[in-house]
Amino acid sequence: MKKTLLILLLAAAVCLMAACNSGENESKPEPASTEVSGNTAEHTPTGYLFESNGVTFGVGSASADVIDKLGTQTSDPYTSNSCAFNGKDTVYYFGSFEVSANDETGDFVIYSIYLKDDSVSTREGACIGMTPEEVKAVYGEPAESSDGGFSYVKEGMKLNFFLKDGVVSAISYYVNN
Amino acid sequence: MRSKVILRVLICVTVFVLLFICLQRLLMPKYTREAEEGRLTAEYYGSDKNHDVLFIGDCEVYENISPVALWREYGISSYVRGSPQQLIWHSYYMLEDALRYETPEIVVFNVLSMKYGEPQNEAYNRLALDGMRLSSTKINAIKASMKSEESLMSYIFPILRFHSRWNELNSDDFKYMFCSPPQLSVAGYLMRVDCRPLTTDPPVGHQLMDYSFADICWEYLEKIRTLCEENGAKLVLMKAPTVAPYWYAEWDAQIIEYAQKHGLAYYNFLNSVAEIGIDYTADTYDEGQHLNVWGAEKLSSYFGKELVSLGAPDRRGKADYEQSWAKLCERYDRIKQYQTDILEQTGTITGFPVPD
Amino acid sequence: MGFVSVWFLLFCAAAVLLYYVLPKKWQWPLLLIASCAFYASYDLRYFGFIAVTTVSVYFAACKISQLRAKQNAYLQEHPELGKDEKKAYKAKTKKKTWAWLISCLLLNFGILFALKYINFFIGNINAIISIFSESKIPTFDKLLLPLGISYYTFKTAGYIIDVYFGRYEAEKNVFKVALFTSFFPTLLNGPIDRFPLTAPSLFGEHSWDEKRARFALQRILWGYFKKVVIADRLVVAVITIVSDPEKYPGVMVAFGALLYAAELYCDFTGGIDITIGVANLFGVEVSENFLRPFFSKNIAEYWRRWHITLGTWFKDYTFYPLCTAKPVMKLTKFFKNKFGAGAAKRVPIYVASIVLWFGTGAWHGASWNFILWGMGNCFVILVSQELTPLYKRFHAKHPDIDNKWYYKTMCIVRTNAIMCCLRLFDCYKDVPTTFKAFGSMFTKPSFNMLNGNTLLNLGLSAADYAIAFAGILLIFAVSMIQRRGSVREMIDKKGFAFRLAVFALLFAVIIVFGAYGLGYDSNSFIYSKF
Incomplete structure (x- = not known):
């Protein structure tokens, strides 16, 4: 009985040390050939693309390649800085839509395109004011859905349709984190 | 013989421990050339723990609230316990940590961090937590903040994270190996005297799918409220008058409801910009994202009135307070002059330059 | 963990x-508890498998020992029995013990096969079926691969085979068998120890020995140096090269092979150093698994110095038994009658070698890459044996050449070059890619790629190369010194201050220059997937 108790106590003592490992990320041996990223990615847009003023671009496009070709900006761009670091986030205003880019990767890359009114539409023909059914007729069933809207996911980006009073009130192309 | 062996073992252990400590102190970033805000957390411990008002939050507090202005106008002794993109769980543990040293009358929490329901990145975790003294509070803060790829041990022994800095070492790493770099903040406030005006309309936030705050944020807000209650401090909620990140009306409504439910004062200064006298063409150094010192003094002057009505005592005339605040005021004025001189000479200010 | x-x-x-x-x-019960806790820290589900192996091996070994003891007792009690009666009785016992042995081995190797090889096996069957039909046998998703399964399965197989052959009696205490199976320092990368070698120290009582502990800690430090400073640093570049063979052909294949050789050696020997060091802290002796293999002058010698315990396991439990197995003897006789004595004497060697190297390759991984790697080793060794007369004539003509430094160096370089080529199977994702990469060394040498631009885009900075190179030089220097004796003893003789300085510096190097933590792909040991 005493022997058993002592063994149990010992077990508890050493198991406690092993159990303290719970937060670590080395819980499983990994195969030797894990992927390692090599060179930085080129700035090619992914997923659903947007077109304006003859320019086709999307989330992932370098803003330097795009912004000047989109026409006259209706307002000066607004740049905000990241806390503590040198990162910048700039919003460009083109009246019916806004383009946001940040320099997380080193270059300014577009991470959001926001459509504000029905004078612009997506390349596939969806626009503000449509009903959800009309949008789904274009894109099919969404990947995500909530009271506030629904989203389509494609190649690392999301195409979001925001709803207000039952119709699409805003559309955004956004990087999918 | 046995004692010789024991002595040698002790010497070995001592040498290895000292070596480990020295290497850790050498390789830890000093935040003197980049991300200077990383010094904020540790600077708190050097302050006189005589604060009646404690501000917790991100850059919306440490760049917009001037404790010196509060002292000069109202005799309020305060400290801004802020850190870059401080998340609500950081705020909770910063408060819990501060309460180990002092018990303020009022705790002011800036509610912007309610919008972040998940750890954002390792860098902000480090900036908030590395400067914290080791304690059970810090361990809990780390566990609450860690992203999946981080490890607790690398926070307890930061050299496990920063050892790779060996080829980035600069003279400051050696200079400040055993001493702290110069004080950056004044009672937790970081000053900027320059101005970059907001020349456009303030940015309007994009529509969101869901305006509700994450459950974890409510959980920590409740913990902050309870912690204040347990320590006899009055919790006050605030939203700084900054134009970015955008503060949605839907978010504001939730905070108002929470404040009303718990009888908390809530000040959304975005609604009082005109009353405060903030001019986004003169009182901001980055187009309305943060106030410069002129804007911070205006906001502090306005808020100070409210804090007095909430019970913040006037400590002017008390020798110990006068002594510590005299030093802080002197330093504050010196920094202001120093930055003004830089601005005049070079036309620009980067970071938060302070005189030696 | x-x-x-x-x-x-x-x-x-x-x-x-x-x-x-x-x-x-x-002490030994504590080691068992610690081993269980260590195992559980990986995945509790693994427990079932190692428990089945432990209990089945224990039970089968005890049964075998019991049957043999019963046989001996019976024969002693009945001295009147005739030779034929005794033979018949022994045959009956042998049949039973054989049944226990085979059942136990089938069970445990069956588990290993099911968990590690079944999908590979099904994949190959499907490849054959696909010639005739579109149907496929489904593979298994989410198969668990218990930590160290290859190591402990082989370890316990060796134990029960030894008991079967009467080399020693079965261990009566199931917990001791459990400890032998699961001793935690040996779970990640071996060695594949033998029971009689390890049991005395594993189950023995130990007092604190300052020198033993000191040497153990020094060995652990050395292991971490090799693993964390060199292996984990180089692995980034190796993976970059082998994951994109189109981008890195020719000379880059050779460069990658060299880096891999250094990385594999440092990873595996570093792990073994830590294993042996940790075991020694408890006073437990564990077999050495490496003996300066890169100093080998031929492949056979290489495999007597690299992963020694695996080699001896296959030699003792596969090669020799096969050489003398009845079917092989029959085949030998057939060849003798058909093709003469010359061909016949090759039969057991060839058959046993092919099986041994097929097994060794398969042990390393469930893919044709590893099997072809094994077969490649087999081919080189057999060819080398066939060339023995030629070597003998050469050495007869040049009797002293074995002692010449240039000849020894040539042999060492040749051996390592062959091993680097064979290791290409280890690196590339499949057999065709491996051959293509190998061929590109001759068809697309791309010497111009050996420039700073390319080398600094493999994931290593100039400083990383410098550290790795300095580390490799240090290992080389230590290996050279080791040929004269124990390096730790030599350092010990220099006095306390010198010893402290050396190991404090090593500690600092590991802490500062180690490729671990966030930002590094800190791999577990390459061999810990076995």
């Missing part, structure tokens, strides 16, 4: 402290 973690170090420290504080009779 891998070796490269603070938790592992704290765990070992706690276990060592308890080990020497407790009464000596509790």
Whole structure:
């Protein structure tokens, strides 16, 4: 009985040390050939693309390649800085839509395109004011859905349709984190 | 013989421990050339723990609230316990940590961090937590903040994270190996005297799918409220008058409801910009994202009135307070002059330059 | 909880402290508890498998020993029995013991096969079926691969085979068998120890020995140096090269092979150093698994110096038994009658070698890459044997050449070049890619790629190369010194201050220059997937 108790106590003592490992990320041996990223990615847009003023671009496009070709900006761009670091986030205003880019990767890359009114539409023909059914007729069933809207996911980006009073009130192309 | 062996073992252990400590102190970033805000957390411990008002939050507090202005106008002794993109769980543990040293009358929490329901990145975790003294509070803060790829041990022994800095070492790493770099903040406030005006309309936030705050944020807000209650401090909620990140009306409504439910004062200064006298063409150094010192003094002057009505005592005339605040005021004025001189000479200010 | 973690170090420290504080009779039970805790820290589900192996091996071994004891007792009690009666009785016992042995081996190797090889096996069947039909046998998703399954399965197989052949009696205590199976320092990368070699120290009582502990800690430090400073640093570049063979052909294949050789050696030997060091902290002796293999002058010697315990396991339990197995003897006789004595004497060697190297390759991984790697080794060794007369004539003509430094160097370089080529199977994703990469060394040499631009885009900076190179030089220097004797003893003789300085510096190098933590792909040991 005493022997058993002592063994149990010992077990508890050493198991406690092993159990303290719970937060670590080395819980499983990994195969030797894990992927390692090599060179930085080129700035090619992914997923659903947007077109304006003859320019086709999307989330992932370098803003330097795009912004000047989109026409006259209706307002000066607004740049905000990241806390503590040198990162910048700039919003460009083109009246019916806004383009946001940040320099997380080193270059300014577009991470959001926001459509504000029905004078612009997506390349596939969806626009503000449509009903959800009309949008789904274009894109099919969404990947995500909530009271506030629904989203389509494609190649690392999301195409979001925001709803207000039952119709699409805003559309955004956004990087999918 | 046995004692010789024991002595040698002790010497070995001592040498290895000292070596480990020295290497850790050498390789830890000093935040003197980049991300200077990383010094904020540790600077708190050097302050006189005589604060009646404690501000917790991100850059919306440490760049917009001037404790010196509060002292000069109202005799309020305060400290801004802020850190870059401080998340609500950081705020909770910063408060819990501060309460180990002092018990303020009022705790002011800036509610912007309610919008972040998940750890954002390792860098902000480090900036908030590395400067914290080791304690059970810090361990809990780390566990609450860690992203999946981080490890607790690398926070307890930061050299496990920063050892790779060996080829980035600069003279400051050696200079400040055993001493702290110069004080950056004044009672937790970081000053900027320059101005970059907001020349456009303030940015309007994009529509969101869901305006509700994450459950974890409510959980920590409740913990902050309870912690204040347990320590006899009055919790006050605030939203700084900054134009970015955008503060949605839907978010504001939730905070108002929470404040009303718990009888908390809530000040959304975005609604009082005109009353405060903030001019986004003169009182901001980055187009309305943060106030410069002129804007911070205006906001502090306005808020100070409210804090007095909430019970913040006037400590002017008390020798110990006068002594510590005299030093802080002197330093504050010196920094202001120093930055003004830089601005005049070079036309620009980067970071938060302070005189030696 | 891998070796490269603070938790592992704290765990070992706690276990060592308890080990020497407790009464000596509790030492080996504590090791068992620690081993269980270590195993559980990976995945509780693994327990079932190692428990089945332990219990089945224990039970089968005890049964075999019992049957043999019963046989001996019976024969002693009945001296009147005739030769034929005794033979018949022994045959009956042998049949039963054989049944126990085979059942146990089938069960445990069956588990290993099911978990590690079944999908590979099905994949190959499907490849054959696909010639005739579109149907496919489904593979298994989410198969568990218990930690160290290849190591402990082979270890326990060796144990029960030894008991079967009467080399020693079965261990009566199931917990001791459990400890032998699961001793935690050996779970990640071996060695594949033999029971009689390890049992005395594993189950023995140990007092604290300052010198033994000191040497153990020094060995652990050395292991971490090799693993964390060199292996984990180089692996980034190796993976970059082998994952994009189109981008890195020709000379880059050779460069990658060299880096891989250094990385594999440092990873595996570093792991073994840590294993042996940790075991020694408890006073447990564990077999050496490497003996300066890169100094080998031929492949056969290489395999006597690299992963020694695996080689001896296959030699003792596969090669020799096969050489003398009845079917092989029959085949030998057939060849003798058909083709003469010359061909006949090759039969057992060839058959046993092919099976041995097929097994060795398969042990390393469930893919044709590893099997072809094994077959490649087999081919080189057999060819080398066939060329023995030629070597003899050469050495007869040049009797002293074996002692010449240039000849020894040529042999060492040749051996390592062959091994680097064979190791290409280890690196590339499949057999065709491996051959293509190998061929590109001759068809697309691309010497111009050996420039700073390319080399600094493999994931390593100039400083990384410098550290790795300096580390490799240090290992080389230590290996050279080791040929004269124990390096730790030599350092010990220099006095306390010198010793402290050397190992404090090594500690600092590991902490500062180690490729671990966030930002590094800190791999577990390459061999820990076995």
